[in-house]
Amino acid sequence: MRNISKTFIWVAVALAIGMGSASMLAQGQWGNGPIKVAIVTKGHNFDRDGFFAFWDSLGQEITWTHLQHPAALEFFDPAIADTFDVYAFFDAPGRTATPGPDGKPTFEQPHRRRRT
């Protein structure tokens, strides 16, 4: 009998953990918080579901927008940069090689906006 009671307690703990996860998920995609965040990626593969679920978990504080290169670099412009409050980088630009006519790889160069 005691064992059954203990099992019920553990099941309750499991449900609590599960509901906690569900609560996190219930915040929905992109969040609805006041801080506007641009999340910049590209140049390195990543686990997209897990990564975006992490950002969703911050959804009470932030509203996030995924923004990949090369479009992301255009926002390195004071004229449009205020679209977001925070720019978060999980990118690795400059690592993508394009085979040249001689077969040798050439790598993308830093964008003029990032330079200036």
Added chain:
Amino acid sequence: MKTRLLKQLMVVAVGGFFVASAASTHLAGQAPAAPAPQGGAPAARGGGGRGGGIPQGGRGPIKVMVVTKGHTYDREPFFQMWDSWGSDITWSHVEHPAADVMLSPKYSKLFDVYAFFDIGGPGVGSGRQGQPAPIVPPGSFKTANNRFYPPPSEQLKTEFPKLLREGKGFVFLHHASAAWTHTWPEYSEVVGGACDWYAPQRVRGIDHPNHGYFGMTPQFITYVDKAHPITKGLGDGFHVTDEAYACHWFEDSVHPLARTDFQPADPTKNLNPKVKYSNLAAWVKVAENSPVFFTQVGHGVTAWATPAYRQLVGNAIKWAASPEALAWAKANPKRIFNSSN
């Protein structure tokens, strides 16, 4: 003791996983993710795609901007579909509101094709009892059932028509037909139809009840123009289980490519009787000087993982970027926006 503790830990792990995954599936409202497609798909974890495989985002010659937001979706299988075209396209994901900035001739050298799986200007309800009131964007249109729809930014309203006049490829998928429905009727003319499943609406001067959506509906999609570059060589059509719609499609403004055999039981529940239910499933058209493709198919993973669906949309992207499609659009321009835009 150890055995009992181990059993208890297993209960916690399995129970927690069960509840979390059940909640996840329920909240997403979609089927679980499909396994990664065989061949050609990049690894989900690690690496930068420099090991000889195609990296996430592809590395093909056609540069595509993929626009989302406004409607939740099952992200990884959606992105895997885009990666599956990675030898033909290089795609970049740009969400609203960044997309609204990029849809301008100022940035058009970056992309050949703009692909939409978004709902621009999605509505928000008036909130549930006991919950904080939703933030209603200023200038929103209020519907009869108290939903609020924000208008497009002045920048987007000004720049998007210019981009269309420049001549670019445009691909719209599934719920992208619901973008800006209440606040920017010209946008629906660009797509070739209008939807809103959550509020009554006026389309082309006709008042409709909420449009219809019918989840996980088995359908056969029949190609009605098998000679078009998008459908040529694809056979008679394909079976798919996907969300079907009863929306106001503009039959008189599009060139049909495919039709569904789905028929709603009572179309008048979702459409004004003045508008006959249209079973269009895919079409091409011209907007200003740009070629446009739309397909109603593509809600979730059951469509995205269907090889025939991937062939259809993959061909549409290649067609939209082709000199032939751009020349066709320029030879058959369709003015939608007034000249002040």
